[in-house]
Amino acid sequence: MKLRTLLLKLKLTSGFGIKSEYAFYKFLRNKYKVLPIEINFSALDIAKCVSLSNRYYDKFCKSFNSKEVNDSLNYHLEHVKFISILDENYPIGLKESYLPPIIIFYFGNISLIENKMLGVVGSRKNTDYAFKSLNMLIPEVVQSDIVVVSD
Secondary structure: OEHHHHHHHHHHOOOOOHHHHHHHHHHHHHHOOOOOOEOOOOHHHHHHHOOOOHHHHHHHHHHHOOHHHHHHHHHHHHHOOEEEOOOOOOOHHHHOOOOOOOEEEOOOOHHHHHOOEEEOOOOOOOOHHHHHHHHHHHHHHHHOOOEEEOO
């Protein structure tokens, strides 16, 4: 399996969170001088590499080997845009952050990731103050060619 595909499969698998995903990536970085394009790891191998706790081990192994995850993986490979931490266009600032995601899903033009960005974080139910503040700030941000990102 391609390593990039394996990372996507891990993202889609239950019982394997962002800490485990990043621990596996760090394991690979330490094990190989040059990361291989093709790689063969079983669920058991991966669980051992990251010292997955007993609490999540069964859930992870069952999910990793399930038809649902394999169907989801095939769907994502055919229909969903994503970049992995292995890709050249993965943002360097994000890669150097604490627990960077191994997979980023996106819509639209991925080249915008090279622009200056402003992250807007907040409640789904915003207050009048937040609404007024953003209405005051955003026009200037848009005129400055700053990309607004959100989770």
